[in-house]
Amino acid sequence: MAITGLSRRDVLAGGMTAALALAARGAGWAQQKELVANTYGGGWEAGHRLAIAQPLEKRLGVKVTLISMLAAELVARTKAAAGGRPPVDVALVDDGPFLLAIKEGVFQPLPMDKIPNAKGIFEKYRPKEPFGVPIGASQIGIAYNSKKLKTRPSSFADLWNPEYKGRIGLSTPASTLGTVTLLSFARLKGGDEGNVEPGFEAVKSLLPSVASIQAVPANLRTLLERGEVDIAPMWHHDTSILKSKGTGVEFVVPKEGGIAGLAWLAITKGATTELALEYINQGLAVESQQTMAGPPSFIGPVVEGVQVAAEWRGIVPATPQDLERLKTLDWPRINLQRAEWINRWNREIKV
Amino acid sequence: MSAETAAPSAVGSVGVGRTRGRLGHAAFWTVMWTLGLGALLYLLLPTLIIVFASFTASDYIAFPPQGLSFRWFVKLWGFEEVRASAGRSLLVALAATALSVVLGVAAAFPLVRSRFPGREGLNAFLMSPLILPSLVYGLAALMFVSAIGVPLSVPVLVLSHVAVIVPYVIRTTAASLMLLDPHLEEAAMSLGADAWNTFLRVVLPNLVPGIATGGAFAFISSFDNLTVSLFLAGPRIETLPIRLFAMINFDLDPAAAAISAVLVILALAVVLLAHWAIGLTRIARF
């Protein structure tokens, strides 16, 4: 039973070392902090974990938990927690909900001097108010299954091609994707954020070819993956995920130019601010943006200096040339009308 | 005694009548068996399919799976959030089950052995969480807890789970107790044992299968629970079903299928335990 080769002294020494190590770790534990950050599911979560959470954990020895929560719920829960701990420390929200959340007063103003990496943000994406920073960009285009459809679309106008009849998927304005889709159609027919009528008319005339309309973009992606629809207006990052799975889905940048959607990071009121600022700063670092621009997230970088692999060039908007072809939208104006658009869509657009 | 009955053909039939009787007989049982087997397949297939799909070697969910591999289970283990939420679910379920067993076993005794006014009503009350929609209860519990100013936390979640799972323990313990021969206890006491010893050495060991089964059902109900947890857990107290729900809503990943397979295996273990402890046919009568 005796452990040969180990004298009692060795065991004692070993024990003391272990005890000291534990004591040291204990002191470190007292300082260890925890951060809860919001993310979108799927590729975004994987990207944020790889590019932001893990480096942060390694560098600072803190614990970062990523959860996915929709903007509306996030705002509601933060307001409900007023005074206490908010549900998340760092929030991730799309353009539209971002502005609405600022109005609801759930975000803290950001001390931009504490986020040095923000200097690298593209001019086009720079925030106008100090309540958040963009962390990723996405461009809308056309996702189509090249294995099942012979003709490659080059523009939103091509959607009316008879080959696509019964194969098209759309999303409702309930999501950012759907709102941007509607505006893309509007732009095609000469409208814009102030005049969305041409957009509705275009969608209505396309209806005979539409196989499915989904309120949740993830469901649209599922349908595309499963072959229930074969062509749909979609964000480049979702499409790239499908492409990387070998499904045959390709992304086409419309020749009339696409629209960019931004995702914003903000800090909720009552959060652990210092750690949150570290998180945001890490997210804006070029290495992090580089990581997020690749698989499995394919998120368009918001800072300069990111290199995109050849296969994804043009799809993942990273260079100033890419950005030049992208339009950013007037979201305050959109927010005023969005509820009306959603209601109108629900009433008038049915497959 | 329960062999398949073959009814004799109609009395008084001659020739054609007898044939028609046999045809009708055959037709009847064909329909019954078709519907019955169909129902069985209907019950079983979805579970089987998701378990098989989790062994896919490909990057997306498909059935039949393209190639077989454990890679998604391995990958799952690497997801910190999945591990954390699984651990939390385990903690909550264990705590809730322990509490439920204490409360439930105690409550079963008077319900079976005592006669007091309102016993029937009390029994119905104690069983009511089983039929009240857990969605409504989750909402009510959230409102209650907010109204009394208690912040959401793991203990709050545990208590809410106890409320919905304690009926399982009460029911199986009571059923076991009813099957217990009171003569055993009388014999023990006539041999000199006092009430406490009788309880410990005679009653309790015979109740263990019932308590274990009820506890197992309670445990898995807590572990699986989504609707109550959706209301009462926060993003900081995520449980495994919540994480799974979020995963599936965003992306149909085989990782989600792997988590599902694990939950199915857990359910399998509970069913086997229940059969071994009490026997499924007896449980169906509870």
Add this chain to the structure above:
Amino acid sequence: MTRGGGGRGLSRRWTRHLRLWQLVLPASLFLAVYFAVPLVMLFWWSFHAPGVAGLTLANFGKLLTDAFFLQTLWLSVRLSLEVTAVTLVLGFPLAYLYTRLGPVWRVSILFITLLPLLTSAVVRSFAWIVILGKQGLINAALVASGLVDAPVKLLFTLDGVRIALAQVQLPFMLLPLINAMEQLDPSLEKAAVSLGASQAKAFFRVTVPLSAPGVVAGAILSFALTISAFITPAMVGGGSFIVMPTLIYQSAIVTLDWAIASTTAFILLAVALLVVWGGMAIARRYRYGPAGA
């Protein structure tokens, strides 16, 4: 049961004072505080509207005159009735077979019934998302059997949710049915056949009416659980339509309108109870009615 006192080992003085019925107190008090009180509070909330003092029916008025709300309520009721009917049609033959088969079959049937019950609703709904696609199993079977020419759109539709919900609720219909039918005397049916009835006639005239209590119990359970089902319609429906539980969740968590949430929950329970009572009334009439025996 003699009280403790003296004797060896663990007898305690307190067992002398402990009365048996008191053992039910901890569970009862706990449920009273943590189960009953919250529910009472929920109902209380539904009678209070923001900006209105005292008890009011304003919330009910607001909801019951809203077209969208009524539409959703009707959809929930309709869906639950349809699903319950399907589970009855599928469950009854299986329960009948159960009573006529041997122990191995019985255990197998129970096993297959209990396994989905103990699996989380999230997992079951997920399985249906996988199965309901155009290339999924259901469509493959439909096309192969020639029932349809091309794959049917099932995923993220109401039809798909019906199919998924029926499977999820089937165990809840099956178990009470089995319970009730087990207690029937099989010789009753045999007697009917020996008196000249065909097997089918004997089944419908003898067994079915006598199983009415089981049918009612199963239908009540199935209906109540289907109308309050949140997970399956949310996942398999994909947000393409809304049922009552979705409304409750949205108003409680997303818009934080607890007056509306509690009122919706109250109406949901009331409607479920109404349908249940109606069903029980019908069943009572059936049992003493002219059918069969």
